[in-house]
Amino acid sequence: MISSYKERILNLGLKAKRVLVTGSTRGIGKAIAAGFVGEGAKVAVHGRRQEAAEVSAREVVQEVGGKAEQVIAVSGDLSAKGGVGRVFRGCLEGLGGIDVLVNNAGTFEVSGWKQADGDRWLQAYGVNVVSMVRLIRRVVEPMREQGSGRIIQIASISAAVAPPVFPDYAAAKAATVNLTVSLMQELAGTGITVNTISPGPVETATWKDFALQIAELQGWEKDLETVKKKLLSGLMSNASGRLGRPQDVADACLFLASSRSSYINGVNLPVTGGLAARAV
Numbered sequence: 001m002i003s004s005y006k007e008r009i010l011n012l013g014l015k016a017k018r019v020l021v022t023g024s025t026r027g028i029g030k031a032i033a034a035g036f037v038g039e040g041a042k043v044a045v046h047g048r049r050q051e052a053a054e055v056s057a058r059e060v061v062q063e064v065g066g067k068a069e070q071v072i073a074v075s076g077d078l079s080a081k082g083g084v085g086r087v088f089r090g091c092l093e094g095l096g097g098i099d100v101l102v103n104n105a106g107t108f109e110v111s112g113w114k115q116a117d118g119d120r121w122l123q124a125y126g127v128n129v130v131s132m133v134r135l136i137r138r139v140v141e142p143m144r145e146q147g148s149g150r151i152i153q154i155a156s157i158s159a160a161v162a163p164p165v166f167p168d169y170a171a172a173k174a175a176t177v178n179l180t181v182s183l184m185q186e187l188a189g190t191g192i193t194v195n196t197i198s199p200g201p202v203e204t205a206t207w208k209d210f211a212l213q214i215a216e217l218q219g220w221e222k223d224l225e226t227v228k229k230k231l232l233s234g235l236m237s238n239a240s241g242r243l244g245r246p247q248d249v250a251d252a253c254l255f256l257a258s259s260r261s262s263y264i265n266g267v268n269l270p271v272t273g274g275l276a277a278r279a280v
């Protein structure tokens, strides 16, 4: 049983790597940011609002016993061109560049085919795909010039299993998996790897809201513990018998960002406890 952060340190050679984790004021992104700080990297903690990013940057450092100079806070709405530019410039000014881009920011909520109209599909694509592409387009040339880099997309297992509860989101995440493979080939021979992580259900505040929305749809009692049990024995059952934790995704991300993963390129790594596993 791992009890303290120090025991979790993986020594992956990430010391002084310059990392941008989008959407890292909470949830999975925050755990990823904390993981990188724990490994000695320099991390840009990103949020929509500067104040929230600054608070989270301080919390991340405290959580892993890092140093204040290991983090900077950057802000901007990634669904807007201007926001992406602002975040990128903030990283250049504060970190001097980006060695690892973790495209984590995304939004999900129950929609369903009846509610999800064309505008909603466009919005889901904009936030979950176009925002990632805009950042990728910014980081790729400098990474090419330095002859190394890591680009990691956080997608979702829903890209593969495509449940009807959020078709717009699931399809957007499938596009994320697809663009990773395309980009990996575009960057062949450059020293940059491009991979996707597809988490299953991970117990973040946003996921809890999502689970309660499912409960409402199903007509279940809206008690979170009961809902979790029902989901784990049904829709979200998996061989590990539990929901994911943000650290589960963070650990996978740290490995894919490290030099030890240089021969892993273009993969879509499920972090699901075995949910929806397939042999081929």
Ligand code: NAD
Residues within 6 Å of the ligand: 022, 023, 024, 025, 026, 027, 028, 029, 047, 048, 076, 077, 078, 079, 080, 104, 105, 106, 107, 108, 127, 131, 154, 155, 156, 157, 198, 199, 200, 201, 202, 203, 204, 205, 206, 207
């Ligand atoms: P979360 O809601 O806790 O965090 C998402 C972060 O992204 C927040 O910091 C939010 O502010 C930021 N963000 C969203 N849209 C943004 C925008 N337009 N501009 C700037 N920032 C924006 O969510 P989470 O549960 O931690 O999920 C993180 C990622 O993992 C998402 O991409 C999500 O789709 C994916 N994912 C989550 C789960 C899960 O069960 N929690 C499962 C599979 C995939």
